[in-house]
Amino acid sequence: MSLIGLTIGQARDQLRRKAITARELAEAYIKAMAVARPLKAYLVETPDRALAAAKQSDARLQKGNSLPLDGVPVAVKDLFCTEGVETTAASKILAGFVPPYESTVTANLWRNGALMLGKVNLDEFAMGSATITSARGPTENPWRRRGDNRPLVPGGSSGGSAAAVAARAALAAIGTDTGGSIRQPASFCGIVGLKPTYGRCSRWGIVAFASSLDQAGPMTRDVRDAAIMLQAMAGHDPKDATSALLPAPNFEAAVGQSIKGMRIGIPKEYRLDGMPTEIEALWRRGIEWVKAAGATTVDISLKMTQYALATYYIIAPAEASSNLARYDGVRFGLRVPGETLEELYENTRGQGFGAEVRRRVLIGTYVLSAGYYDAYYLKAQKVRALIARDFDEAFKSCDAMLTPTAPSAAFAIGEKMDDPIAMYLNDVFTVPVNLAGLPGISVPAGLSAEGLPLGLQVIGKAFDEETVLRVAAVLEDAAKFDAVPAFVAGAP
Amino acid sequence: MALDKATVARIAALARIKVPDSELDALAGALSKILTWVEQLDAVDVSGVEPMVAVTHARPPLREDKVTDGGIRDEILANAPETTDGFFVVPKVVE
Numbered sequence: 001m002s003l004i005g006l007t008i009g010q011a012r013d014q015l016r017r018k019a020i021t022a023r024e025l026a027e028a029y030i031k032a033m034a035v036a037r038p039l040k041a042y043l044v045e046t047p048d049r050a051l052a053a054a055k056q057s058d059a060r061l062q063k064g065n066s067l068p069l070d071g072v073p074v075a076v077k078d079l080f081c082t083e084g085v086e087t088t089a090a091s092k093i094l095a096g097f098v099p100p101y102e103s104t105v106t107a108n109l110w111r112n113g114a115l116m117l118g119k120v121n122l123d124e125f126a127m128g129s130a131t132i133t134s135a136r137g138p139t140e141n142p143w144r145r146r147g148d149n150r151p152l153v154p155g156g157s158s159g160g161s162a163a164a165v166a167a168r169a170a171l172a173a174i175g176t177d178t179g180g181s182i183r184q185p186a187s188f189c190g191i192v193g194l195k196p197t198y199g200r201c202s203r204w205g206i207v208a209f210a211s212s213l214d215q216a217g218p219m220t221r222d223v224r225d226a227a228i229m230l231q232a233m234a235g236h237d238p239k240d241a242t243s244a245l246l247p248a249p250n251f252e253a254a255v256g257q258s259i260k261g262m263r264i265g266i267p268k269e270y271r272l273d274g275m276p277t278e279i280e281a282l283w284r285r286g287i288e289w290v291k292a293a294g295a296t297t298v299d300i301s302l303k304m305t306q307y308a309l310a311t312y313y314i315i316a317p318a319e320a321s322s323n324l325a326r327y328d329g330v331r332f333g334l335r336v337p338g339e340t341l342e343e344l345y346e347n348t349r350g351q352g353f354g355a356e357v358r359r360r361v362l363i364g365t366y367v368l369s370a371g372y373y374d375a376y377y378l379k380a381q382k383v384r385a386l387i388a389r390d391f392d393e394a395f396k397s398c399d400a401m402l403t404p405t406a407p408s409a410a411f412a413i414g415e416k417m418d419d420p421i422a423m424y425l426n427d428v429f430t431v432p433v434n435l436a437g438l439p440g441i442s443v444p445a446g447l448s449a450e451g452l453p454l455g456l457q458v459i460g461k462a463f464d465e466e467t468v469l470r471v472a473a474v475l476e477d478a479a480k481f482d483a484v485p486a487f488v489a490g491a492p
Numbered sequence: 493m494a495l496d497k498a499t500v501a502r503i504a505a506l507a508r509i510k511v512p513d514s515e516l517d518a519l520a521g522a523l524s525k526i527l528t529w530v531e532q533l534d535a536v537d538v539s540g541v542e543p544m545v546a547v548t549h550a551r552p553p554l555r556e557d558k559v560t561d562g563g564i565r566d567e568i569l570a571n572a573p574e575t576t577d578g579f580f581v582v583p584k585v586v587e
Contacts, residue, residue, distance in 0.1 A: 100567035198547040212547055241552040310530040321507060328508075330580050335573035341582050342508070350510030358509060362500070362519070363526055365507040376530070381543030383536050388544055420522065421529055437547030 003028035004168040004490055008072055008225040011171065015061055015071045022057035022071030026050045026115060029073040029171065032489035033117055036169035039140045039487065041160040043078050044086055045118040053115035060113070067113030069232050075170035077161050078119040079126055080106050080216070081205040085116075089207040090134035091124045093352025094333045103205025104237045105174065105216045112232035117170055120160030124354045125324065126181055126209045129426040131159025132413060133356040141189055141410050142167040142485035146451035152410040155185030155426075161219045162189035169489045172229055173219045178210050179312055180406075180430025182217045183442035187405035187455030190444040190483065192472070193219045194226040195430075197463045198437035199244035201230075202237030210319035211242075213312075213434045223443065223473045227251035230465065246463055254466035255473045260294030264471065265398030269305035270429060272407060279404045279454065282446050286402050286456045289478035290471065300394040300401070304387045308432040309424055311387065314367050314380035315435075320357075321364025327352060359420065388436040395461050400471050403429050405442040405455035429457060439465045441472045444481040453483065493527045495520050 003025055006014065014020045030047040050073055057070040081087050081099035088094040102110075110116070123133040130153035132138045141154040142163055154163040158175025162185035165173050175182040177195035186193025194217045201216040208214065218229030234248040266287060271280070287297055329335035329348030336351050338344035353361065367376035394401070407428055416422045433440040439462070442455035456475055460468035495503075497516045500523060504511040511519060565578055574581040 097571055100564070100570060212545075238553075238555055242546075242548055244548070245550070245553055304536070307533055307536055310532050313526065314530050314533075325508075329573065330582055331568075332571035333573075338583065341585050343510075344583055345508040346505075346510035349508055350512075353509065358511075359519075359522060359526070361507050361509065362503050362523060366495075366503050366523070366527070369503070369506060376527075378543055379533055379536075379538060380530075381545060382538035382541040383533055385541050385544035386536070386538070420526060 002490060004032050007221045008172055008228050011072065016066060018061065022054040022061060023051065025071050026054035026073055029117055029169070032169045035489040036164065036167045039142060039163050039167055039169070040137060041120050041139050041163040041167070041169060042075070042118045043088065043090070043121050043136055043160070046085060046116050050115045050117050053110070057113050057115070068228065069109060070113030072114045073117045073171050074109060074114045075117050075120045075161055075164040075173040076106060077122050077158050077173070077175045079122055079176055079207045080174065081207070082106055082116065082119065085119060087119065087207070089125045090122045090136055091352065091354065091357065092135040092334060093327045093348070097332050101205060104202035104239060105206070105233050108233055108235065109174070114232065120164050120173060122160055123157035124357050125207065125320070126157040126176055126178055127320070127356050127360055128156045129180070129184060129423055130416070131156040132417065133354055135354055138413050139163050140413070142487040143190065143410060143452055144486040150412045152452070153188065153413055155188035155410060157181040158219060159185050162186055162191055162193070165189070165191045165219050165221065166485050167487055167489050172225055174216060174229070174233070175219050176206060176214055176216050177434065178213045178316060179434050180427035182219060183430050183440055183455070183457060184406045184426055186219055186442040187444070187453065188410040190453030190481065190485065191219055191221060192223055192226045192441065192443055193217065194230060194441045194465070195433065195439060196230060196234065196465055197439045199242055200234050200248070200439070200463065200465065202235070202240040202243040204237055204239040208323040210316040211323060212319060213316060223469060223476050224252060224255045226441065227255050227469050244463065249466055251465060251469060254469040257470045258294065259290065259470055259474050262295040262400065262471070263398040264290045264295050264297050265300035265394055265401040266297050267300050267302045267305065267394070267401060267403060269302050270403045272428065275407055278448050279407060282454050282456065283404050286445060286475060289475055290402060292478065293474045298398045300398055302390045302394060302432065304383065304390050305432060307383050308387055308435060309428060311380045311383045312431045312435060313363070313424060314376050315384060317360040317364035318368050318377050319364070321361045321368065324357070324361055356420070384435050387432055391436045391438060400467050401459040402471070403457045403459065405429060405457040409448040409450065409452035409454055433459055438462055439468050441468050443472045443475045443479070445475060445479040446481065447483055453481070493531065494524045495527065
């Protein structure tokens, strides 16, 4: 197996046995990153930085006192502030912004020995489900439909992260998930994507979209790698008051544990009218797999599911309109001059924000404005409480839930682009999990009739990523997903 | 809720986003469609339900009341489009 075919778990063993060096692994990925340029996953490549970190990893590995992620090359969603490396959130308004500080999650990764390959593409300010709203242009999915060479979207908003990992142009990546932005692209690209419980990872230094929903998480080749990455990323941070004080358990130890006797909830409201039969069939296979592993399934009801998207599309834009108020053309990023300060603000924001971001900021401004606050925003917060209550009730009779990740496979660049609401429906199975603040994972579980990857989602109780990982590993073992995308950056 | 052109212009002004006149009609249509769609929440009975304002149930920890940051003026100004003598520069705001 070539270097870029290894998982983190395998690379870690080979590095520690000194069968390979961190430098060799870094060089292989720097080459892979260059080969994968046609996908336009990377916005910035940082090979020198990767090699410098690899040198330090090799020194530690030589001495036998290695760190958990020594030598692991990671792609970073360009929403994480990285000290000295341009961070744009794929927006024109942040062009040229070079943070003088490092986000807590990335700092945790580097402290644990990981090395940064570069910054990867996303929907502008993480607002989108296809990585087509990026001011830097779309990223392509390395997968193609059988017999059809049209470029497909990688999903979004963490589409650059997903494409890089799927194409073997990064060993792992980190993303953020506000309404499905880790899990849906993981499903579209045939990789694992884990959204931890709200509060598990610090949000400090992540360009904010919707602060009560945003959460960072790993995107990896397998479930074990997701556990290894989460271990390094998680933990309380005094700089983020919403990060939990709970100590992180040993996530990797959960991988491979039996699910015998576990109760897996199957929410009946996730059986959508008009859902493709292959998604339905995939879900049924997943149910059979967990039963074969000794779990029982329980029919549960999440009766507010149909209202989750509408709730989300009030709350997320409201929070975004507030968070994005800071882009004023004065302190950082783009400035478009005006005669007065007011004009300077309006010109800068008018030219700096793309169409989808502008739409959401305007919706958010409207639902928070005097006279409409109660009818929209307060109402949505109350429905959100009911959605969270549904999960609390359902978890009284089950330990985890199993659902599809997304209602479709990847679609072509250009499809669903003229109707925002059609695009929003991508997140119908993932958004409720963010509203309730719960952990969820997407595991590649099969191929569509057109040969595209499809994911299954496992949802857990708050701060019970261990159960999520246990069930996910069982699905992974049963699915034996070994299909390879049309484009990979070298021999797998 | 169907928004008219004047309302969209007012929201854009509140959000400090310049929207060219030629784009107001199309934007009014797009925003109206989204608002009409989210109004499906009208069907939900929320009487007696407390709004969910935060995900975490635990009370956030209090930190020690001491200065942990500061003295980094140059780093803060480093990304500014225009500065002079250690200040951000904006168009004149006082008559």
